[in-house]
Amino acid sequence: MVPLSYYLVLSGMLFACGVTGFLIKRNIITIFMSIELMLNGVNLSFVAFAARWQQLSGQVFVFFVMVVAAAEAAVGLAIIIALFRTRETLNVDQVNLLKL
Amino acid sequence: MTPNLHLWLIPILPLIGAAINGLLGKRFSRQMVAGVALAFCGAAFGMALWIAARFSSLTLPHVENLATWLSSGSFSVDYSFALDQLSLVMLLIVTGVGFLIHIYSVGYMWEDGGYYRFFSYLNLFMFFMLTLVLASNYLLMFVGWEGVGLASYLLIGFFFLRDSAAAAGKKAFIVNRIGDFGFLIALFLMIKHFGTLDFQRVFDAVKPYSPETAGVGFLTAIALLLMLGACGKSAQIPLYVWLPDAMEGPTPVSALIHAATMVTAGVYMVARSHVIFERAPSALMVVAIIGTLTAFFAATIGIAQTDIKKVLAYSTISQLGYMFLACGVAAFSAGIFHLMTHAFFKGLLFLAAGSVIHAVGGEQDMRKMGGLRKHIPWTFWTMTIATLAIAGIPPFAGFFSKDEILWRAYQASWIYWLIGIVTAFLTSFYMFRLWFMTFFGEYRGAAAASHGHEEHVLDSRAGAPAPHGHGHAGIHESPAIMLAPLVILAVLSVVGGWVGWPGSLGGNNRFDQFLGPVFRVSTPAVNTEHAQAGESLPPEKETEGAEPKTGHRTELIFTGISVGAGLLGLFLAWLLYLRRPELPDRIAASLHGLYSAVAHKYWIDELYAWLFVKPLIALSGTVFWRGIDQGVIDATLNSSADGARDLSDEVRHMQSGNIRSYAAWIAVGATAVVAYMVWVGLRTP
Numbered sequence: 084m085v086p087l088s089y090y091l092v093l094s095g096m097l098f099a100c101g102v103t104g105f106l107i108k109r110n111i112i113t114i115f116m117s118i119e120l121m122l123n124g125v126n127l128s129f130v131a132f133a134a135r136w137q138q139l140s141g142q143v144f145v146f147f148v149m150v151v152a153a154a155e156a157a158v159g160l161a162i163i164i165a166l167f168r169t170r171e172t173l174n175v176d177q178v179n180l181l182k183l
Numbered sequence: 184m185t186p187n188l189h190l191w192l193i194p195i196l197p198l199i200g201a202a203i204n205g206l207l208g209k210r211f212s213r214q215m216v217a218g219v220a221l222a223f224c225g226a227a228f229g230m231a232l233w234i235a236a237r238f239s240s241l242t243l244p245h246v247e248n249l250a251t252w253l254s255s256g257s258f259s260v261d262y263s264f265a266l267d268q269l270s271l272v273m274l275l276i277v278t279g280v281g282f283l284i285h286i287y288s289v290g291y292m293w294e295d296g297g298y299y300r301f302f303s304y305l306n307l308f309m310f311f312m313l314t315l316v317l318a319s320n321y322l323l324m325f326v327g328w329e330g331v332g333l334a335s336y337l338l339i340g341f342f343f344l345r346d347s348a349a350a351a352g353k354k355a356f357i358v359n360r361i362g363d364f365g366f367l368i369a370l371f372l373m374i375k376h377f378g379t380l381d382f383q384r385v386f387d388a389v390k391p392y393s394p395e396t397a398g399v400g401f402l403t404a405i406a407l408l409l410m411l412g413a414c415g416k417s418a419q420i421p422l423y424v425w426l427p428d429a430m431e432g433p434t435p436v437s438a439l440i441h442a443a444t445m446v447t448a449g450v451y452m453v454a455r456s457h458v459i460f461e462r463a464p465s466a467l468m469v470v471a472i473i474g475t476l477t478a479f480f481a482a483t484i485g486i487a488q489t490d491i492k493k494v495l496a497y498s499t500i501s502q503l504g505y506m507f508l509a510c511g512v513a514a515f516s517a518g519i520f521h522l523m524t525h526a527f528f529k530g531l532l533f534l535a536a537g538s539v540i541h542a543v544g545g546e547q548d549m550r551k552m553g554g555l556r557k558h559i560p561w562t563f564w565t566m567t568i569a570t571l572a573i574a575g576i577p578p579f580a581g582f583f584s585k586d587e588i589l590w591r592a593y594q595a596s597w598i599y600w601l602i603g604i605v606t607a608f609l610t611s612f613y614m615f616r617l618w619f620m621t622f623f624g625e626y627r628g629a630a631a632a633s634h635g636h637e638e639h640v641l642d643s644r645a646g647a648p649a650p651h652g653h654g655h656a657g658i659h660e661s662p663a664i665m666l667a668p669l670v671i672l673a674v675l676s677v678v679g680g681w682v683g684w685p686g687s688l689g690g691n692n693r694f695d696q697f698l699g700p701v702f703r704v705s706t707p708a709v710n711t712e713h714a715q716a717g718e719s720l721p722p723e724k725e726t727e728g729a730e731p732k733t734g735h736r737t738e739l740i741f742t743g744i745s746v747g748a749g750l751l752g753l754f755l756a757w758l759l760y761l762r763r764p765e766l767p768d769r770i771a772a773s774l775h776g777l778y779s780a781v782a783h784k785y786w787i788d789e790l791y792a793w794l795f796v797k798p799l800i801a802l803s804g805t806v807f808w809r810g811i812d813q814g815v816i817d818a819t820l821n822s823s824a825d826g827a828r829d830l831s832d833e834v835r836h837m838q839s840g841n842i843r844s845y846a847a848w849i850a851v852g853a854t855a856v857v858a859y860m861v862w863v864g865l866r867t868p
Contacts, residue, residue, distance in 0.1 A: 102850050106843055179841070 090131035097124030109174045111166070115159055122152050188234055190247045190264035190317055193274070196227045197309035204306065208299025217289040220302035224285045224309055228278040234266065235275060243267045243700065244383070246319050260380055265319030269701045272519060273316040273451055276526045280443045281309050283668035287534050288435040290665035291541060301341060301433070308334035312444055316451065321370050321380040324452070328366065328416065331445045332359045338440060339432040351428035358425040362415015369408035376401055386458040394462045406459050406466030409452065410473070417449030417503050420477045424788055426500055430492040434537030437492060442499050442533050443526040450506040450522050454515040457702055461513060471511025471595065475602045478504030480785075482609035486616070487771075487782040490547050491536050494617050498573065499529055501610060505588050508599060514591035516698040520683045521584035523694075527679045528572035528581055531672035535566035538661045538669065539621060543628060549620040551628035558658040561666045563622050565673040570618045572676040574611035575749040580680030582749075586742050587685060587692075593741060600741075604748050611752025619760040626658075687738040 101121030108114050126145045133141025163173070170178050200223030208216050244267035252262040266274075285305060292301050311334055315327025332355075340352030373380055377388040395403050413419065418426035429441050440446070453460060453470065460467050478501045485497035502525050509518030540547055542559045556563045572579035575586065585607060593600035660666070682697075684690025759766050771778040780786070837848065 102846075106847055106850070175842075 087131055087135045091128055094124045094128040094131065097121075097127060100124075109176055111163055111173045111175050111178075114175065115156075115163070119152060119156070122148055186237070186241075187247065188237070188241075188245065188266070190234075190245075190266060191249055193227050193230050193234075193278070194310050194313035194317060196223045196230070197306040197313065199223055201303045201306035201310060204299045205303035208303060211299060213293065213298050216299045216302050220306055221282075221285055221289065223306060224278070224282050227309065227313065228282040231274045231278040235271060238271060241266070244319075246383070248319075252323070258374060258378055260320055260322045262323065263319045264317040264323075265382065266317065267701055268698050269451075269454060269519065270316050272523060272698070274313070276523055277309070277312050277316055277444050280526050280530050280672070281312070281439060283671055284435050284439040284443070284530065284534065287438075287537070287665050287668040288433075290662045291435055291537055292433060295433070297341065301338075304334055304337045304341070305436075305439070308338065308440060308445070312448070315448055319382055321373065321382070321385070324455075325363075325366060325370065328412075328448065328452075329363065331440070331448060332356060332363070332416070335359075335429070335440050335445055338436040339429045341432055341436065345431070347428075348431040351425075351431040355425040355429050358422050359415045362412045362422055365408040365411025365415070369405045369412065372401060372405045372408065376405075382455065389458050389462060392462050394464050396464055399465065400463075402459055403463040403466045406456070406463040407469060409456055409459070410466060410470055413449030413453050413507070414473065415449075416452075417446050417507070418500050419449070419473050419503065419507060420480060423477060423481065423500050424791060427493055427496045427784070430490070430496050434492065434533060434540060437496070438530045438533030438537065441496065443530040446499060446503060447506070447522045447526065450503065450510060450518055453507070453510045454519055454702075457510075457513075457515050460510070467511050467513060469511075470507050471592075471599060474504045474507025474509070474511050475592075475599050476504070477501065478508060478606045479602050479609070480504075482606045482613065483781055484784050485613040486609060487778065488613075489550050491539065491549050491552075491617060491621065492533075492547055494549075494613060495529070495532055495536060498532075498610065498614065499525075501606060502529065502573070505585060505603070505606075508592055508603060509588040512591050512595035512599065514588065515702045516695045517584065517587045517591050519698060520694050521581075521588055524572070524580035524584040524676070524679050527672055527675040528569045528579075531565060531569040531669060531676055532573065534665075534669055534672065535562050535569060538562040538665055539566075541661050541665070542658050544657065546628055549617060552621045552626070553624040553628075554622070554626040555658065556622040559660045561660055561669065565666075565669040566618065566622070568673045568676050570614045572680075573614050574752060575607055575745055576611075576753075577746060578677070578680070580676050580678070582746070583680035583683045583685065586745055587683060587695075589745055590685075590738055590741055604745055607745055608748040608752045611749040612756050613752075615753045615756030616760050619756055623761050624764065685738070685742075687735040687742065 098121050101117045101119075101124060104117030104120065105114055108117065126148055129141040129145050129148075133139065133145075166178060167173060172178065200220050203219050203223075204211070204216055208219075211219070244265050246263055246265045248261050248263040250262045252260045254260070285302075288301065288305065292298060295301070308331060311327045311330025313327070315324055315331060318324040318327060336352045336356040339355050340349050342348045343352075370380060373385055377385050379385060379388070389402065392402060411422075415422045426441060426446065430437055432441070460470065481497045481500035481504060485494050485501065488494045488497060502521070506518040506521050506525070509515070509521060538559065539552065539555060539562060542555065542562065543552060546552065568579065572581040575582045577583075589600055589603045589607070592603050681690075683692050683694035685692055759770075783789075837844075839845075
């Protein structure tokens with residue numbers, strides 16, 4: 084049996100990677116992926132706790148997160164495509180103005 | 184079973200008048216305002232007369248308790264009024280003279296602005312003064328005491344557009360505050376030692392004490408502090424400086440408040456507290472010395488004044504000094520007697536002076552008057568009676584009261600008498616000087632008048648349109664409504680003294696006998712210590728009541744001397760100001776230093792300014808204002824506001840609009856929270 088702390092440490096490392104990527108990357112797709120990474124880090128801790136305490140609510144919550152993440156990916160990618168069409172760049176530093 | 188006289192109505196009536204005029208008077212016509220003021224003041228006077236008529240059937244002192252005002256533990260103060268011989272005399276003086284002056288004001292103030300305001304204040308003054316006189320405990324008396332100070336302030340500053348009037352009002356108020364401070368401390372001491380402020384109970388508590396002949400005990404302390412209060416209110420050395428300035432007020436105000444009634448409140452208070460004073464011989468001596476010095480000192484200043492009202496103001500201070508001298512030699516009824524006659528003749532003098540000022544169109548400088556005798560005969564004759572009365576010429580009122588005081592002073596110490604008699608001479612001199620300068624000789628204001636008057640009138644009655652801008656030809660007698668009070672007061676100035684016809688002249692001094700019960704009851708028991716107390720406190724028999732028959736011959740001699748002093752003053756004034764009018768200037772020139780000291784009122788105002796006012800202003804300006812107010816209180820507030828602004832200025836930069844920096848802050852915050860939780864988790868296993 085793998086101890087809970089292993090899962091938690093892995094979850095924390097995943098989350099930290101996501102945060103770091105979110106903060107330092109300029110490419111909007113990479114940032115997007117970093118967010119997914121954070122979400123999955125959190126998901127991992129949910130599942131680990133659910134298994135540890137033998138309760139389903141953690142598992143259920145993960146499904147919700149996955150659904151929301153999928154919806155977000157769909158909308159987000161659409162936005163990114165629209166953005167690229169107008170700005171012809173994926174660098175967020177160059178799209179910090181709301182107007183053209 | 185004593186009848187219920189509803190004493191509370193007497194002060195309340197003028198208050199109602201003040202309220203009606205004060206709140207609604209702006210819409211009233213002048214007739215209506217005057218009607219309201221006169222009706223309520225007259226009602227109070229009528230009630231006082233009604234009470235006087237029923238007086239003999241009362242058991243005295245007659246106390247009417249309305250309600251408990253405040254009570255705290257065993258200490259309580261009632262809202263209650265008391266009537267005895269002393270307060271009846273005061274009641275009649277205040278309402279009677281007050282009513283006459285109200286009538287006079289109707290005419291005098293007719294042309295001035297703020298008519299309703301004036302009468303509202305005047306009625307308010309009556310309310311407080313009657314509260315003061317009728318109160319049956321020190322605290323209620325203090326309410327009246329402060330209230331008359333307020334009314335005085337309001338009325339001195341009545342022409343508030345004029346800077347000097349506003350400043351004079353302020354000065355009166357602040358100087359009085361010093362005296363009130365003494366009064367208050369005296370009240371605290373009474374509460375501490377007797378646990379009550381009720382007159383009767385305080386005096387009952389004091390009675391067992393024997394006079395504090397050796398050293399200064401708490402009775403002496405209380406007495407001295409009360410005297411400080413009296414000094415402020417009654418304009419005695421060292422707090423007299425406000426009264427001459429108070430002449431900035433309209434003349435009826437000077438007559439009512441600063442001559443006849445309010446300034447005598449201090450005398451009343453000392454007489455009322457005589458039980459305490461009699462047991463504090465050293466305090467009594469202080470009272471006598473202050474009274475004597477003030478009488479003399481103010482009289483000398485009065486000689487060199489040229490403003491007709493200023494002369495009368497210093498004369499008032501001087502006469503108040505006589506009253507305190509009487510109280511100081513434990514001749515309280517003589518003091519009250521002089522208070523009464525003084526109310527008549529000094530009230531009359533001020534009203535007549537007001538009539539003179541009215542006649543010459545606002546001019547107050549006696550050097551610009553003269554020869555007015557023919558133009559304003561009524562004013563002239565009434566003023567003559569008042570002048571004779573104050574100069575102590577028999578059989579006018581002032582003669583009897585002043586003579587009695589001087590005689591009693593002589594029994595205490597010949598020094599008091601000597602200074603008193605010199606003062607009597609000075610009084611006679613400056614009063615006849617005023618009389619000659621105003622009514623005799625040639626009119627001196629005419630040449631400059633026709634042009635300069637308009638301006639002057641405006642100046643002296645700021646805020647009001649010039650009532651009468653006319654020169655010599657326009658000198659006119661005052662209307663009947665102003666002359667009637669003059670005539671009535673003149674009659675009183677003649678006959679008012681007859682109630683105190685002394686035994687030495689074949690009378691029996693009924694006034695003294697009337698007041699006797701108030702003052703005699705509490706005379707301290709004669710013991711050996713007392714007899715040694717010496718000059719300042721005559722033995723019991725002479726303290727009050729019938730005078731010993733054996734002294735009549737001596738007394739007559741002294742009466743002769745004081746009449747002689749009065750006549751000498753008359754003669755000298757006649758010589759200097761009518762016969763040889765160039766002499767005063769030559770004398771003034773030859774006595775240059777002395778004359779300028781007197782003319783400048785001994786530079787007392789300047790001395791006080793240098794000694795107290797300037798240091799106080801400097802202290803307040805630097806330490807209290809700039810130091811504490813600005814440096815500490817404002818600074819604390821301002822720096823906390825500045826700190827908040829600086830902090831926000833820094834923190835504001837967090838709001839950069841950059842997504843990633845927000846995210847970084849969130850991450851930092853989250854890390855901090857997690858770190859804290861981990862730390863807590865590690866500490867509590």
